Amino acid sequence: MPTPIEFWFDFSSPYSYLASEKIDELAARHGRKVDYKPTLLGVIFRTTGGVPLTELVPPKASYFIHDFERSARFAGVPFRQPSRFPIPTVGAARALLWLQQQDEEMAVRFLHAAFRAYFSQDRSLAEPEVLGTLATEVGADPVALARGMQEPAVKDKLKALVDESIARGVFGAPTIFVDGEMFWGNxxxxxxxxWLATGPF
Amino acid sequence: MPTPIEFWFDFSSPYSYLASEKIDELAARHGRKVDYKPTLLGVIFRTTGGVPLTELVPPKASYFIHDFERSARFAGVPFRQPSRFPIPTVGAARALLWLQQQDEEMAVRFLHAAFRAYFSQDRSLAEPEVLGTLATEVGADPVALARGMQEPAVKDKLKALVDESIARGVFGAPTIFVDGEMFWGNxxxxxxxxWLATGPF
Structure with missing residues (x-):
């Protein structure tokens, strides 16, 4: 069995959302699984001097919002620029990590539901109620989820993932590793x- | 006749080089011409806070050099990271502008020869002798070129193009306009x- 594709992302990253809508099928076409690894761009940016795309100087910020929308249409993915952007995603990331421990497939459904909620329905993943509703939508127990998100093991896991992403040179999202090869961006x-079809080039 | 595609670039931009190797055929497939417009990223970056990719923090800089090379292999374009990078490109841009006034097709040949010299043969376009040799290679008179590059009209033309690129929101290269729609990046x-095949989306 070939190693899974590592998909490093932040729930507040629009290009991560666009890529998340394609990566499962892309991986499956080549007999691979996807290992979803949340990280926190806010923490990464403190080490790399990065800035959210919409907080860049005006011509860049407005270009990127236009590009999010156009790239979504190009990909055939529903998109609406969230009214609150970016948002803190610690809670959403912890929710995913707890769900991954319970049920891998349910966790993947949650991930896609969460990305779509934020980037096509303007539902802020920074709100605990939104995370609870999403949990219910994918068949998880929202009360157990809320408790699970507070577990020290879950908090430590996220911290370890953020540290690992920085140690491996991740500076933006999505960052995708295929057999150790790093690719940045949708x-x-x-x-x-x-690379998957014909090997390293 | 549909309007030409505007291809804004800097001779020191690797992704501009990669795109320059594809844009003529892409445009021709859709009955368009390419209008090559040099600008100066060094000047643009002073207004946008931009930084050359190789001068970013170490994990970004090394990723980008790897990505230049991998993206070139992906595109089937010869590439070797220049030993001097980035370089001042005022001279190369003025040379192109002067040639565009003499002979449009010769100017296009010069543009491709210059990009290939810099990004696959490590010949620095900051050296006047390199520009003269390239002029000879494409059938231009290097002495007339050297004189032409100093003409006030040529200098003013480049200044006007840089100002226009900034006014139109160009913040990186290549930036390509198709019927007013702005696209950034290879x-x-x-x-x-x-967009060319089926119209706005």
Whole structure:
């Protein structure tokens, strides 16, 4: 069995959302699984000097919002720029990590539901009620989820993932590793597809 | 006749080089011409706070050099990271502008020869002798070129182009306008192709 594709992301990253809508099928076409690894861009940016795209100087910020929308249409993915952006995603990341411990498939359903809620329905993942509702939608117990998100093991797991992402040179999202090869950005899906199909180039 | 595609670039931009190797054929497939417009990232960056990719913090800088090389292999374009990077490109841009006034097709040949010299043969376009040799290679008179690069009209033209690029929100290269729609980056060629084939999306 080949190693899974590592998909590092932040729930507040629009290009991570776009890539998340394609990566499962892309991986499956090449007999791979996807290992979803949340990290926190807010923490990463403190080490790299990164800035959220919408907080860049005006011509860049407005270009990127236009590009989010156009890239979503190009990909055939529903998108609406959230009214609150970016948002803290510690809670959503912990929710995913707790769900991954309970039920891998349920966790994947939660991930996609959460990304779509934020980036196509303007539901802020920074609100605990939104996370609870999403849990219910994917068949999880929202009360158990709320408790699980507070477990020290879950908090430690997220901290370890953020540290690992920084140690491995992740500076933006999505960052996708295929057999150790690092690809940054939704734009690199075509290169990833070739790498999976024909090996290193 | 549909309007030309505007291709804004800096001779020191690796992703501009990669895109320059594809844009003529892409445009021709859709009955368009390419209008090559040099600008100066060094000047643009002073207004946008931009930084050359290789001068970013170490994990970003090393990723980008790896990505230049991998993206070139993906595109089937010869590439060797120049030993001097980035370089001042005022001279190369003025040379192109002067050639565009003499002979449009010769200017396009010069542009491609210059990009390939810098990004696959490590010949620095900051050296006047390199520009003269390239002029000879494409059938231009290097003495006339050296004189032409000093003409006030040529200098003013480049200044006007840099000002125009900033006024239109260009913050990186390549930036490609199709009927007023702005696309930034070599990665956007697939979106440009769809736009040309089926119209706005």
């Amino acid at each position: 734009d690199r899906l075509p290169q990833i597809e070739r | 990665d956007r060629l697939p979106q440009i192709e769809r």
